[in-house]
Amino acid sequence: MTELPDRRLLLVHAHPDDESINNGATMAKYAAEGAQVTLVTCTLGEEGEVIPPGLAHLAPDREGGLGPYRAGELAAAMKELGVTDHRFLGGQGRHRDSGMMGVEQNRRAGAFWSADLDDAACDLVAVIREVRPQVLVTYDPDGGYGHPDHIKAHRVAVRAAELAADSAFRRDLGDPWGITKVYWNRVPRSVGEQAFARLREALPELPFTRSADLADVPGVVDDTAVTTEIDGTAYAAAKAAAMRAHATQIEVSEPWFVLSNQLAQPLFTTEYYELVSGERPGTRETDLFAGIDREEADAR
Numbered sequence: 605m606t607e608l609p610d611r612r613l614l615l616v617h618a619h620p621d622d623e624s625i626n627n628g629a630t631m632a633k634y635a636a637e638g639a640q641v642t643l644v645t646c647t648l649g650e651e652g653e654v655i656p657p658g659l660a661h662l663a664p665d666r667e668g669g670l671g672p673y674r675a676g677e678l679a680a681a682m683k684e685l686g687v688t689d690h691r692f693l694g695g696q697g698r699h700r701d702s703g704m705m706g707v708e709q710n711r712r713a714g715a716f717w718s719a720d721l722d723d724a725a726c727d728l729v730a731v732i733r734e735v736r737p738q739v740l741v742t743y744d745p746d747g748g749y750g751h752p753d754h755i756k757a758h759r760v761a762v763r764a765a766e767l768a769a770d771s772a773f774r775r776d777l778g779d780p781w782g783i784t785k786v787y788w789n790r791v792p793r794s795v796g797e798q799a800f801a802r803l804r805e806a807l808p809e810l811p812f813t814r815s816a817d818l819a820d821v822p823g824v825v826d827d828t829a830v831t832t833e834i835d836g837t838a839y840a841a842a843k844a845a846a847m848r849a850h851a852t853q854i855e856v857s858e859p860w861f862v863l864s865n866q867l868a869q870p871l872f873t874t875e876y877y878e879l880v881s882g883e884r885p886g887t888r889e890t891d892l893f894a895g896i897d898r899e900e901a902d903a904r
């Protein structure tokens with residue numbers, strides 16, 4: 605009764621660019637392999653700082669317009685990754701970037717941080733019931749690094765997964781669907797430490813002057829917490845191109861990049877995950893869909 609591909613992956617992110625930085629190689633790989641890859645981005649990233657001087661007028665304290673501009677960057681990034689299904693939670697502009705924790709924008713009307721959790725989750729329930737993903741990827745409860753929109757994206761994703769599976773909940777939003785595996789974005793500490801050691805050696809040759817610290821990287825955990833790694837070596841160029849498409853936010857010099865703070869960071873082309881819902885593997889998985897019986901997962 606369905607024309608959906610066998611394997612279906614849903615990613616929930618806070619701002620345009622988070623998906624390419626965290627999961628660009630993973631998304632490109634699964635899209636190339638014919639899986640359904642659906643990205644839901646919760647805000648337009650209106651509060652982001654603008655790197656190119658020629659686009660500085662887009663900033664919220666100048667003319668504005670950064671949000672719609674970033675929607676265009678996201679569309680260009682998705683082309684680079686081969687991902688055709690990308691959506692904004694509740695529609696483009698439904699939720700606004702809340703800014704960093706503690707700023708007045710957190711409480712402004714329309715700020716994602718202030719949105720009612722179940723209202724926001726309902727919009728995601730409809731997506732989950734439509735695309736019926738076996739795998740969900742999002743942030744940990746701290747959003748990886750404490751940004752309110754990232755924390756809220758986590759909460760909305762978790763709540764929506766729960767509600768989507770509840771056969772008594774809002775049948776007008778579609779037939780119930782239970783997600784088999786839920787992952788958080790991770791970076792194993794040893795991988796991060798080694799990458800920053802290489803970065804400090806390479807720095808004199810780079811167009812960047814200073815290095816970030818491992819503490820600046822979201823989702824760093826002890827190696828033992830990491831259950832899954834996706835080797836995206838074959839998709840490194842696609843990931844770098846997708847990151848470059850977010851030109852207001854990112855400058856790339858492979859295999860490094862900077863955000864608006866101009867502190868160099870490693871661009872990881874092997875991407876790491878922690879499985880938090882679903883049977884925890886004995887050894888590290890190399891496939892987000894490992895262990896999923898496709899026919900069973902497809903059955904109602």
Ligand SMILES: [Zn+2]
Pocket residue numbers: 618619622751754
């Ligand atoms: Zn973000």
